[in-house]
Amino acid sequence: MDAAEDAELVRKAQSGDTRAFDQLVSKHRGKIYAMILNMVKNDADAWDLAQEAFIKAWRALPKFEGKARFSTWLFRISHNVVYDWLRKRKIQGDGELNDEIFDAGKIDPGAATTPHHDARPDEAMQRGELRSQLEAAIAKLSDQHREVIVLREVQGLDYKEIADITNNSLGTVMSRLHYARKKLQAILTTR
Incomplete structure (x- = not known):
């Protein structure tokens, strides 16, 4: 049911229905944000990277063929966004990863992805x-x-x-x- 619902929303979004894509974003943003936050350990960076992942997904949506579930495809884009960001930070930090991105911050207990x-x-x-x-x-x-x-x-x-x-x-x-x-x-x- 979930994958079928996503497939229908993707089809509509590929036809130019921005509301359908907005529904996909609303449906998946909590899990994407939580995955990214667990990797970068910084709330502001996690939100920025999640937004970047959804922008990339929107731009790549016409090429999405449905060979994998939409959520898998979206996680893959998010994975690439995070690793690109980590590589840039490593290069900008003279070859050193900033330890703060791995140690700082905690998952916000009020985040939409956690039960309250x-x-x-x-x-x-x-x-x-x-x-x-x-x-x-x-x-x-x-x-x-x-x-x-x-x-x-x-x-x-x-x-x-x-x-x-x-x-x-x-x-x-x-x-x-x-x-x-x-x-x-x-x-x-x-x-």
Whole structure:
């Protein structure tokens, strides 16, 4: 149903219906923003990069053939936007990646991609501590391992979609997930 709805909206948008594309943006912006935020760890940059990804998607939409789901195609564009941005930052930083982009900031609990409910203060504190530990552990992963973990465990994408987004083989995705999980386990058990 979801993919069929996207396909219909894409067809309309390709025919020039900007409202259909706006519906696609509204439907997918939370997941795209959350994926990018998990990679760049900066709210303002994440919003800018998400907007850039949607602009690129709009420009490339006439070429979209529907061989993959629209959401997979959009994640792939977002992946490319983030990696282009990271490369530019690395070049501008004399070959050094700015550690702040990996350590600073947290996911906004009020973001549209997270459910909102009021927990008891002790539960909220425990969740906050666990979230901090998980975010710190994920930040210690390489870019490639962090990306597959976020796409699989946060976004809930299947291996094939991750392979399409990252332009890797299914075996590479499975291997990266395996090693990323082992590294996370090692990091979290040494605390």
